[in-house]
Amino acid sequence: MAGTVDVDVVVVGAGLSGLTAARVLQGHGVAVRVLEAADRVGGRVLSATVAGAHVDLGGTFVGPDHEHVTALADAVGVRRRPTYEAGDNLLRWRGGVRRYRGTIPPVGPAALADLARVRAAFGRASRAVPLGRPGDARDAARLDATTLDGWLRDRHATRATRDLMAVVARTSWGCEPAEVSVLHVLHHVAQAGGLDRMLDTRGGAQEQHLVEGAQEVAVRVARDLGPGAVVLGAPVTRVDHGGDVVTVHTDAGPTRARRVVVAVPPALRRRIRFEPPLPAVHRRLAQRWAPGVLSKAYAVYDRPFWRDAGLSGMTVGDGGPVFITFDAGPLDGSRGVLLCFVGGPAARAWEGAGPAERRAGVLRSLADLFGAGALTPLGYVDQRWAEEDWLGGGPTAAPGPGAVAPLHRALSEPVGTVHWAGTETATRRAGFMDGAVAAGERAAREVVRALAVEDGGAGDGAGGAADDAAGGAADGGAGTGERTTGIEPA
Ligand SMILES: Cc1cc2nc3c(=O)[nH]c(=O)nc-3n(C[C@H](O)[C@H](O)[C@H](O)COP(=O)(O)OP(=O)(O)OC[C@H]3O[C@@H](n4cnc5c(N)ncnc54)[C@H](O)[C@@H]3O)c2cc1C
Structure with missing residues (x-):
């Protein structure tokens, strides 16, 4: 039994993962305090209200198999609704705009044949990577030494296939194909249930929105932890x-x-001095698992005028600064809301521009797609995640070549009394909100077991060891104490 302590467990970081860990720990009767650097809870989930419409500036969508985050949202009373998807999608490609249906954009028959060939090879390679143990994949070192771009070129992928995979890389990891280890990419996609499930709206990771906003999940979990349990600006x-x-x-x-x-993004572990120093593998992980760069913008209109033209609002393109859009508005059309992903080389100047220039750049992209009506929204907002001091980017880490096979285990391997959470440490859906919640649950169970062993118990009261699919987000949480932290949705 340890000497005098203030609390049983300190959690560092009040993102979904750290808050979930605290909730589950508290549900097991463990006294917990969450220390958060920022002046708000949520980390990579942040909500705002623009011209009366609710928008999520970070984590937004949940899929049907995102069972950890949806169970947590249900437990705190945050509702879900389908993403609007009726009508045609638009492809902005090689200077033109055309309509299409489904997930695969109409890039021409030869290009589609090549894309199908490369996707099949990618699917086979991805399914061969063991979940949570990419370093155990056959050829792990060789794959890890290769970037996604190198892997595509080795397979003689056409320019069109490489450009479409670049769109996937920008959205999923906030980086270019030449910057990320293909072992990481294959593993991430395997964890997400395959490319289709990762990219689709219906049946896929973009199927639903959280009605009260993703950040509201974090705000309510923090509130339920009770007065003083979450300390902001710390x-x-x-x-x-x-x-x-x-x-x-x-x-x-x-x-x-x-x-x-410790429930902070891997690179942010470097901002904490550990005494004694962490093992070398942990230190290298924090150096090599830098976050990607992906920004988001929303334009809000009095109504979703694109729906009148039979358009879904979903677009994908090879230009910029906006390269993907979704209709993120209410299904009843009471507001028109276009969610825009901004990233890639065409957005580099945008990232450094002032507010008026950024707004003009996004609206120009939207006008190219939806016509001049897009130039006059009721409201506009953007969020550049790379500017966030305590996050450094998003949506998730984008490890370069050589950073996965030897270092992956340090994501979640405890170092004595130091345990790790955060979406990157999850076995399934790492990089997603679901992975964040699952990783928080896993870390909490690990700690409960360790404390029980120290106290002379069997140490098995908290569920299976490495299975972050077991256990429940809904099993923690005590009391409905006064709100002590978090921000109300603006
Ligand atoms: C643009 C964008 C779009 C996304 N879209 C989706 C989506 O549609 N669906 C989806 O499922 N996911 C999406 N994600 C990913 C999702 O938001 C994240 O996976 C998830 O929110 C990560 O939660 P986390 O708790 O692991 O980490 P974080 O949210 O990063 O929380 C870490 C916390 O630690 C704090 N911290 C850092 N250092 C310290 C320190 N030294 N001391 C104290 N506190 C510290 C930070 O301030 C932060 O609050 C998106 C992310 C972004 C950025």
Whole structure:
């Protein structure tokens, strides 16, 4: 049994993962405190209201198999609704715009044949990567030494196939195909249930929206933890571990606990000084798993005028700064809401521009797709995740060649009393909100078992070891204490 402590467990980071860990721990009777660097909860989920429409500036969509985050949303009363998808999609390609249906854009018969060939090879390679253990894949070192671009070129993929895979890379990892390890890409897609499930709206990862907003899930979980359980504006700068007691330092002073769960993006682990230093594999992971760069913008109109033209609002393109859009508005058409992904080389200048220029750039892209009516929205907002001091980017980490096979295990492998959460540490749907919640559950069960062993119990009261599909987001949470943290949806 450890010496005197302030709480049983400190959780670092009040994103969905850290908050879930705290909720599950508290549900097991463990006293917990969450220390969050920013002045709000949610991390990579952030909601806002623009011209009366509710928008999610980070994590947005959930799919039918995203069972951890949907169970958590259900438990805190955040509802879901389908993403609008009736009508034709648009492809902006090689200077022209054309309509299509389904997931695969009409890039021409020869290009489609090549895309089908490469997708089949990609599917086979992806299914061969063991979930949660990419380093155990056959040829792991060779795959890890190759970028997605290199892998595509090795298969003589045409320019069109490479450009379409670049769109996938920009959306999924916030990077170019030449920047990311193909082992990571194959593993990530396997974790997401395959390319179709990852990219589709109906039946796929874009199927539903959270009605009250993704951040509201985090706000309600934080509120349910009770007064004082979540401390905002408290960047953790140092963790002294190695003995019975782990001491977690912020500028406001130390907190002593029996365990710490660090639930920050892998690269942000570097901002914390660990004493004694972490093993080399953990330090290298934090250096090599940098976040990608993906931004989002919304334009809000009095009504979804594109629906009148039989358009779904879903578009994909090879230009910029906007390269993907969705209709993120209410199904009843009471507002028109276009969600825009901004990224890739065509958005580099946009990222550094001022607010008026960014707005003009996004609206120009929308006008190319939907006509001049898109130039005069009621409201506009954008969010550049790379500007967020305590996140550094998004949507998720984009490890380069050589950073996966030798380092992946350090994502979740505890170091004594230090445990790890965060979406990147998940076995399934890493990079998604679902992975964040599942990883929080897994870390909490790990800690509950460890504490039970220390206390002389069997240590098996918290479910199976590495299976983050087991256990429930809904089993934690105590009390309905006064709101102490988080922000109301704006
Ligand atoms: C543009 C964008 C679009 C996305 N779209 C989707 C989507 O449609 N569907 C989906 O499922 N997912 C999506 N995601 C991904 C999803 O948002 C994330 O996977 C998820 O929110 C990550 O949660 P997390 O708790 O693991 O990490 P985070 O949300 O990153 O939380 C980490 C927290 O730790 C804090 N922190 C960092 N360092 C410290 C420190 N030293 N001390 C204290 N606190 C610290 C941070 O401030 C942050 O609050 C998207 C993300 C982005 C950016």
